[in-house]
Amino acid sequence: MAKKVIKKNAFYAQSGGVTAVINASAAGVIETARKHKHKIGKVYAGRNGIIGALTEDLIDTSKESAAAVKALRHTPSGAFGSCRYKLKSLEANKREYDRLIEVFKAHNIGYFFYNGGGDSADTCLKISQLSETMGYPIQAIHVPKTVDNDLPITDNCPGFGSVAKYIAVSTREASFDVASMAKTSTKVFILEVMGRHAGWIAAAGGLASTKDTEIPIVILFPEVSFDKPKFLAKVDAHVKKFGYCTVVVSEGVKSADGKFLADQGLRDAFGHAQLGGVAPVVASIVKEGLNLKYHWGVADYLQRAARHIASKSDVDQAYAMGRAAVELALKGKNSMMPIVVRKSSKPYKWAIGAAPLAKVANVEKMMPKDFITDDGFGITNKCRQYLEPLIQGEDYPPYKNGMPQYVRLKNVAVKKKLSEFKL
């Protein structure tokens, strides 16, 4: 007689800022779980991340058709809703852990898949310790996701490659535009990109320029203190040589005094404080210092939602991470995170590995110093070799009447069994 398999349900949730490919990871989790119904019962998704677990607001993904789950692979954003909510430590807020166990017990949840970045890895680590700390048996696996690309150990983070591709493509396109106009109009174009702590996304702007297609680009990294005279001299030199210049500026750039460059204390005519971006600040610096005509753009959510120009590498890896998370769970693992292991850059080859969550949580991977050129305004060849594979390949969504067909799930709620819980 076969050994009796204990069948448990799984919990899956999306956490933190969403990306163009986090739903591909969801598809990887759900489709893989569906193939192992002897061990994994239903996959319940948390509505709005961990908040869904705390409030017993669970979504029954078994109500979604195979086609709908498949379509998650080409749908940006978080299909179940995400949240910015960090669990405190067990000591600081035991009430929340008690509640999670109550919900997990009520819904027979034995697998916990949490799809997020650094903060979420910390949450997932805490959940993974519930067996030890509170005697509730659970296997918690973290599914990596962050456009910030700052998780350690993994070669890169799903979500980043697609932002990088969007920024590289957009920078190339806008630079072509400026080059055409520079004779009598705009000479400097400034594009503000995400990345408050690390310059990974800004670095992707450097990919717009290649040997085939040289483009004068000045990158302002959060890792490099803003030096106005040096910056103006660099832009001036580019404009003199090429006729134009493109500036890619990270939202997190700081001046030497440690203040965000964006934080210029802007006031309107009535003296009200205005929240501006860093792009208009850099534009004003260019105007004042060089008297050159400029334009500026702020990509904001467009960059991380741009599934229409997602990187195929990124989509594949996001899906693979979701699948691998379930496979790790099926192997009996706990407190782990699947990772991308780079085997070769040219041609690009990667494999799936795994890292213990204890080594992932609360560690931020910064850009290596040797990824930034000596003058502080560009990317080195080493950086380029790292970045290029991550934007490889296109993976277009289907279109209908000119618009991408992104899926919206039914998101049917699981019947509640418990009393209400106040967050």
Next chain:
Amino acid sequence: MAKKVIKKNAFYAQSGGVTAVINASAAGVIETARKHKHKIGKVYAGRNGIIGALTEDLIDTSKESAAAVKALRHTPSGAFGSCRYKLKSLEANKREYDRLIEVFKAHNIGYFFYNGGGDSADTCLKISQLSETMGYPIQAIHVPKTVDNDLPITDNCPGFGSVAKYIAVSTREASFDVASMAKTSTKVFILEVMGRHAGWIAAAGGLASTKDTEIPIVILFPEVSFDKPKFLAKVDAHVKKFGYCTVVVSEGVKSADGKFLADQGLRDAFGHAQLGGVAPVVASIVKEGLNLKYHWGVADYLQRAARHIASKSDVDQAYAMGRAAVELALKGKNSMMPIVVRKSSKPYKWAIGAAPLAKVANVEKMMPKDFITDDGFGITNKCRQYLEPLIQGEDYPPYKNGMPQYVRLKNVAVKKKLSEFKL
């Protein structure tokens, strides 16, 4: 014996703000001219538009390979450089007209193809009158191009459809993102788009929401005076119903006193004036009026350079307009502009027509009143029926190592024959 064909060279130039598809028109002109070498000798392009003609800075497009010219079809921006330079009237600046004739004579130019918007149509009209006014025989044909979609008679303008598609797709994607985050984070996303005089581009944001995929969108048109209480009430109602709201705001929105909303007299901490966009102004209004968390983006050049997500209808029409311009010239026409004639919206069918330049120049086509909903914040079904065909179809550029392969021409200069000319 066959009638002797007088062979003349052609001049082609790009004018005003460039687009994702103006080079497709260039390809249409050059490829069609190459098929009629018995009548059209060489196609000389003006480097930086009409300035190239005035300064005798001509590019010999016959030096470009067939492959390079074909690649123009998928390359955004103006491959020969554009300019913002409006010829004055003959009376006000005869010197420039004398010079143009001098250059045309020196290079045996008998065809003048000018690729631009309203101002350029005016320039082209003036050139078309040179036979009459100054006795120099020339056929001038205008090739329509403008993201502003404000040329009259033609159903739409090449360049607009691709911006519309970019804005519609980006608005849908960013809205999906905000919807995921709204529970604990951003509830209002504001996207600033081009269109100083007419709301055509802002209207395209409305295409993000369809029957299949409803999205709460508030559009701020330049045609509608900004009414703060009404706007805040609308956003508030959407957030209450849907949990979030997306605002698409035209850069040209004005308050009731006729001032641009963007022009808020922003000052930095030192009292220096700052040139901001309208998106941060709207963001501040949302923050102050409703105290909702917001994000904002400014698409700027990204929207009109985004060849990676160009509309196939638009690319096809841009090419067809270039081809038709040459065909009109071959038929002996002067002072004309090829136009798009809509035959049917569903299914989309269009044909090529022609309009006399005298009826095109200096006429601006505004959005019809019945394209905007009664509350002033949305598009009507009539508007939707007009816009939807224009974003139909995808026409992806080729990629290499994850990046779109946009062509750069050799742009070999034609040997100068004349003395220098000061602009």
